[in-house]
Amino acid sequence: xxxxxxxxxxxxxxxxxxxxxxxxxxxxxxxxxxxxxxxxxxxxxxxxxxxxxxxxxxxxxxxxxxxxxxxxxxxxxxxxxxxxxxxxxxxxxxxxxxxxxxxxxxxxxxxxxxxxxxxxxxxxxxxxxxxxxxxxxxxxxxxxxxxxxxxxxxxxxxxxxxxxxxxxxxxxxxxxxxxxxxxxxxxxxxxxxxxxxxxxxxxxxxxxxxxxxxxxxxxxxxxxxxxxxxxxxxxxxxxxxxxxxxxxxxxxxxxxxxxxxxxxxxxxxxxxxxxxxxxxxxxxxxxxxxxxxxxxxxxxxxxxxxxxxxxxxxxxxxxxxxxxxxxxxxxxxxxxxxxxxxxxxx
Amino acid sequence: xxxxxxxxxxxxxxxxxxxxxxxxxxxxxxxxxxxxxxxxxxxxxxxxxxxxxxxxxxxxxxxxxxxxxxxxxxxxxxxxxxxxxxxxxxxxxxxxxxxxxxxxxxxxxxxxxxxxxxxxxxxxxxxxxxxxxxxxxxxxxxxxxxxxxxxxxxxxxxxxxxxxxxxxxxxxxxxxxxxxxxxxxxxxxxxxxxxxxxxxxxxxxxxxxxxxxxxxxxxxxxxxxxxxxxxxxxxxxxxxxxxxxxxxxxxxxxxxxxx
Numbered sequence: 001x002x003x004x005x006x007x008x009x010x011x012x013x014x015x016x017x018x019x020x021x022x023x024x025x026x027x028x029x030x031x032x033x034x035x036x037x038x039x040x041x042x043x044x045x046x047x048x049x050x051x052x053x054x055x056x057x058x059x060x061x062x063x064x065x066x067x068x069x070x071x072x073x074x075x076x077x078x079x080x081x082x083x084x085x086x087x088x089x090x091x092x093x094x095x096x097x098x099x100x101x102x103x104x105x106x107x108x109x110x111x112x113x114x115x116x117x118x119x120x121x122x123x124x125x126x127x128x129x130x131x132x133x134x135x136x137x138x139x140x141x142x143x144x145x146x147x148x149x150x151x152x153x154x155x156x157x158x159x160x161x162x163x164x165x166x167x168x169x170x171x172x173x174x175x176x177x178x179x180x181x182x183x184x185x186x187x188x189x190x191x192x193x194x195x196x197x198x199x200x201x202x203x204x205x206x207x208x209x210x211x212x213x214x215x216x217x218x219x220x221x222x223x224x225x226x227x228x229x230x231x232x233x234x235x236x237x238x239x240x241x242x243x244x245x246x247x248x249x250x251x252x253x254x255x256x257x258x259x260x261x262x263x264x265x266x267x268x269x270x271x272x273x274x275x276x277x278x279x280x281x282x283x284x285x286x287x288x289x290x291x292x293x294x295x296x297x298x299x300x301x302x303x304x305x306x307x308x309x310x311x312x313x314x315x316x317x318x319x320x321x322x323x324x325x326x327x328x329x330x331x332x333x334x335x336x337x338x339x340x341x342x343x344x345x346x
Numbered sequence: 347x348x349x350x351x352x353x354x355x356x357x358x359x360x361x362x363x364x365x366x367x368x369x370x371x372x373x374x375x376x377x378x379x380x381x382x383x384x385x386x387x388x389x390x391x392x393x394x395x396x397x398x399x400x401x402x403x404x405x406x407x408x409x410x411x412x413x414x415x416x417x418x419x420x421x422x423x424x425x426x427x428x429x430x431x432x433x434x435x436x437x438x439x440x441x442x443x444x445x446x447x448x449x450x451x452x453x454x455x456x457x458x459x460x461x462x463x464x465x466x467x468x469x470x471x472x473x474x475x476x477x478x479x480x481x482x483x484x485x486x487x488x489x490x491x492x493x494x495x496x497x498x499x500x501x502x503x504x505x506x507x508x509x510x511x512x513x514x515x516x517x518x519x520x521x522x523x524x525x526x527x528x529x530x531x532x533x534x535x536x537x538x539x540x541x542x543x544x545x546x547x548x549x550x551x552x553x554x555x556x557x558x559x560x561x562x563x564x565x566x567x568x569x570x571x572x573x574x575x576x577x578x579x580x581x582x583x584x585x586x587x588x589x590x591x592x593x594x595x596x597x598x599x600x601x602x603x604x605x
Contacts, residue, residue, distance in 0.1 A: 157404065226441070228437065228439060228441040229441055229443060229444070230402075231399065231402060231435075231437065231441070232437065232441045232442075232443070232505070232508075233443075233454075233458060234399060234402055234427075234430060235397065235399060235430055235434060235435035235437075235509070236430065236431075236434070236454060236455035236458065236459075236508065236509070236512060237427055237428065237429075237430040237431030237432075237455065237459065237512065238427070238455070238458040238459060239427050239459075242458055242459070242460070243458070246457075246458050247443060247445075247458070250445045251443070251444055251445055253445075340445075
């Protein structure tokens with residue numbers, strides 16, 4: 001043999017090694033923590049640094065350089081993940097802890113009409129307002145958004161018009177929400193006079209914010225549909241518009257629906273434009289086209305602005321309901337995405 | 347029902363680039379015609395110009411005449427969609443519609459054109475087309491399952507079933523076996539033999555043996571040099587082509603002494 005023996009096995013640390021190092025790092029940092037009286041946060045951070053040094057070092061001695069780098073980067077990525085998730089978990093914890101006591105059947109089923117002082121009030125009017133305004137905003141922006149994306153992907157391609165539209169959509173993404181609100185207000189005032197306030201104005205403002213998100217996500221999804229499928233349809237003598245409606249859109253439907261729901265969850269928490277154009281009211285208003293309408297974020301804002309203990313309580317309760325609403329929307333989007341995803345077989 | 351195709355002085359362009367130059371040939375009805383030649387010589391381009399799929403690519407156009415059944419395909423009054431309903435195509439890579447079941451894939455040509463039909467008629471078309479594509483026995487118990495769940499060879503036969511379900515006059519095949527194993531290839535070659543009795547078939551292939559096995563006529567395309575347009579070197583019955591070709595370059599290519 002001229003080529004020496006092939007070495008493919010190396011010593012490896014046992015699977016429980018990271019756990020052992022973590023416990024030892026916590027203990028090591030625990031000593032100065034006890035002596036100097038550190039808080040738990042400082043203790044955990046110190047332990048993490050100890051782990052960051054000890055784990056790769058041990059791995060270097062036993063497993064070699066490449067494995068040690070692997071361990072180091074693994075630890076760094078997990079740390080980044082934990083840091084990224086911590087605010088979310090903390091936020092959920094605080095909202096649930098502060099908001100849960102406010103939630104009861106009355107809170108969800110009565111409005112704030114004629115509620116004085118510490119009496120039991122509710123968010124029914126704000127829930128109705130949020131649902132109506134958001135649904136109307138989606139009704140306005142989904143067709144516009146998807147049809148724009150169809151134009152960009154299937155017809156415009158790299159033409160001048162398509163490039164101009166793409167540029168404008170990108171600019172639209174950056175419009176501050178308050179500007180969208182002022183635009184909608186100006187539109188309503190121009191059309192119906194200065195005193196006019198209606199929920200539909202809020203929907204118009206929100207749809208301005210939704211359209212660019214929907215265009216962008218639908219465009220990306222439709223670009224992912226392979227040209228093979230379009231050609232297969234053309235070769236069967238299917239006209240272009242039917243190819244788009246029966247092949248391209250169904251194939252990318254899951255992604256488009258997800259994009260729409262993400263756009264909805266983005267605008268459902270908007271406060272400023274709605275405060276400007278839809279105003280606030282204490283009673284239930286189910287007419288989108290006449291009179292002021294309160295939404296959940298505006299309700300939270302006005303209750304918080306009242307600066308009473310009961311107002312704070314209602315604001316937290318409203319926040320919890322809003323977060324739950326967004327969560328439900330996301331779950332619906334995931335379910336729809338799974339149901340409509342192109343079948344993989346098996 | 348099968349039709350012959352007369353091509354005369356056909357130049358095919360991508361934008362300003364002349365891809366194929368001066369092709370004149372006659373594809374006989376109820377026969378198999380094979381296009382062979384090195385990569386980039388314009389075989390697929392030529393094939394795609396026979397059912398106006400060529401112009402799907404932006405900037406692509408043709409000059410010259412393609413006449414099927416006395417009608418010029420590139421006449422301004424001709425609707426490309428109507429042409430493609432008469433001249434079906436099978437692609438190099440199997441491309442069943444991912445959102446559809448096996449059953450719906452076979453009916454795609456009818457369904458996507460919103461042709462209304464009774465359940466019994468639809469069942470009959472599906473069974474006839476799948477039997478025509480030699481796939482019926484393998485999938486008859488799982489017609490509702492997604493078409494993407496089949497193996498590569500089965501998917502390709504599904505695509506052939508889909509193409510013959512709309513009963514075209516001509517079937518164009520662009521390297522239909524290049525992504526398939528020898529067993530699936532042999533199944534599809536058998537199928538081409540059977541389909542010949544009802545359809546006019548044009549097949550592009552890189553496989554000399556395949557061209558020799560399945561085709562009645564063979565067209566050899568070549569490039570004069572890289573960057574120059576491809577052209578038709580020789581068009582003859584396959585038997586003659588593979589024994590005593592007219593051109594020296596044809597013999598060189600077929601016997602592997604190329605370049």
